[in-house]
Amino acid sequence: MTRVTSCSDPLDLATLVDYWFxxxxxxxxxxxxxxxxxxxxxxxxxxxxxxxxxxxxxLARAGAFGVVVSPSFLQTASRQGLRVREYxxxxxxxxxxxxxxxxxxxxxxxxxxxxxxxxxxxxxQVEDGPExxxxxxxxxxxxxELIVAQAMPALRALPSxxxxxxxxAREGEGDRLVGEYTFAxxxxxxxxx
Amino acid sequence: xxxxxxxxxxxxxxxxxAELAGRVRGGDRAAEAExxxxxxxxxxxxxxxxxxxxxxxxxxxxxVLLMTFDSLRAGKVRExxxxxxYVLGTCRRMAIGLARSTTRRxxxxxxxxxxxxxxxxxxxxxxxxLDRLVSCLERLAERERSVVVLSFYAxxxxxxxxxxxGLSPANVRVVRHRALARLRGCMEARA
Numbered sequence: 001m002t003r004v005t006s007c008s009d010p011l012d013l014a015t016l017v018d019y020w021f022x023x024x025x026x027x028x029x030x031x032x033x034x035x036x037x038x039x040x041x042x043x044x045x046x047x048x049x050x051x052x053x054x055x056x057x058x059l060a061r062a063g064a065f066g067v068v069v070s071p072s073f074l075q076t077a078s079r080q081g082l083r084v085r086e087y088x089x090x091x092x093x094x095x096x097x098x099x100x101x102x103x104x105x106x107x108x109x110x111x112x113x114x115x116x117x118x119x120x121x122x123x124x125q126v127e128d129g130p131e132x133x134x135x136x137x138x139x140x141x142x143x144x145e146l147i148v149a150q151a152m153p154a155l156r157a158l159p160s161x162x163x164x165x166x167x168x169a170r171e172g173e174g175d176r177l178v179g180e181y182t183f184a185x186x187x188x189x190x191x192x193x
Numbered sequence: 194x195x196x197x198x199x200x201x202x203x204x205x206x207x208x209x210x211a212e213l214a215g216r217v218r219g220g221d222r223a224a225e226a227e228x229x230x231x232x233x234x235x236x237x238x239x240x241x242x243x244x245x246x247x248x249x250x251x252x253x254x255x256x257v258l259l260m261t262f263d264s265l266r267a268g269k270v271r272e273x274x275x276x277x278x279y280v281l282g283t284c285r286r287m288a289i290g291l292a293r294s295t296t297r298r299x300x301x302x303x304x305x306x307x308x309x310x311x312x313x314x315x316x317x318x319x320x321x322x323l324d325r326l327v328s329c330l331e332r333l334a335e336r337e338r339s340v341v342v343l344s345f346y347a348x349x350x351x352x353x354x355x356x357x358x359g360l361s362p363a364n365v366r367v368v369r370h371r372a373l374a375r376l377r378g379c380m381e382a383r384a
Contacts, residue, residue, distance in 0.1 A: 013377070014370040020242060021344055023351050023366060030281075037235045037277040037284075038210060046238060052376055053345040055326045060346040064327050068339045070357035072347040138336040140359030 007041035016046050020053075063105045063152035068137050070147060077105060088145075091167075091179025098186040099155050106155060110146045112167055112179040114139050119170040120146070120178070126163050160187045211273040217265045225262060232258060232280060239284045240291075245348070249291050256287045322380070329379035336360075337372035344369055 011019075011032060018024050019032045036043055059065060060073075061080065077084050082104040087095050090111045099106055114120070122134040139146050146167065163183040168175040205213060205227035213231075216224035236257050240250030260283050264270050270279050330338055336358070343354045351365040360368070 013374055017370050017373055018366060021350050021369070033239065033281050034277045036238060037280050040231070040235070043235055043238050048377070049373065050241065051321050052326070052373070052380065055321045055323055056330070056341055056345040059323060059327055059330065060342050065330050065338070067342050068335055070343060070347070072349050072353065072357060073343060076347045134335055136335055138339045138358040138360065140357065143359070
């Protein structure tokens, strides 16, 4: 056996990803772990993946981007002691909302009946501005709500305004309205940078 | 007259792991140092994967390599070619004990030192351009971004994410792989 400086039989990225997240077992797991104890090239790819993971964790914790989340995300945020401002809005509902300097994250619960929905889009509009459509959101049909962690930098920069969100189920060639949600946002005077 | 010329011994840095293991058994300190240098980051990677804690991974490196070198010197590692298999077995045994003491420390660190902890995960990795990463994350499809966040931030496996997002575990794995490949490509495009 020669020293591995470059790998003649590299593990593919999908295998390394499955390994990192605990989705390999049995002989597949043995093969990957033994390989990584001999191969620095594949180890380097895995370290790069871990570095990306570090970055994702930091950014998610800071609410740096908007993302559809789940209860496990909120459990993690709670364990970390983050202050999460939450707004729960029924379909057709309206809520007054704001953001303070103490808030780490802001999460919206958009309630609706998602049974039978195979594809869900979100349309966002601030005041009379252009509509922004977000395609194919992940939602469990049995869930009573879609949970969205908002992008904090954008929210902190938002002036007082009315934001409308519509959830649309894609059906055949058309859309069916699942729910419309209105957020009357008051800008915080002490919003953080 | 024929003169037998002994082959120059390979330098430690050019030798294979198996060759180094053989030399360690013969008391070669340079070989020992080189083998330690190679194995330490590999064992640490194993520790990070299983213990999810940088300090515990460092402990594992110490424990595993002490045991490994002790066994090598004592001639207890029977086949040098199977060194990785021996180290893996030692990692697995040692990690079980460390996992218990790690859980409490992880909880405390998560709560009180999250800004400090992540950097230690990748002590030997290049620094990450976070602004670039945000941009790359925003380019992912919604379900890709959700799966990536739940994987890394909430530390959930495919089956748990599948249950929460109404997907199949196989689908989550496909989405996760596709998303990470795209992120990697996006990050490297600017590197």
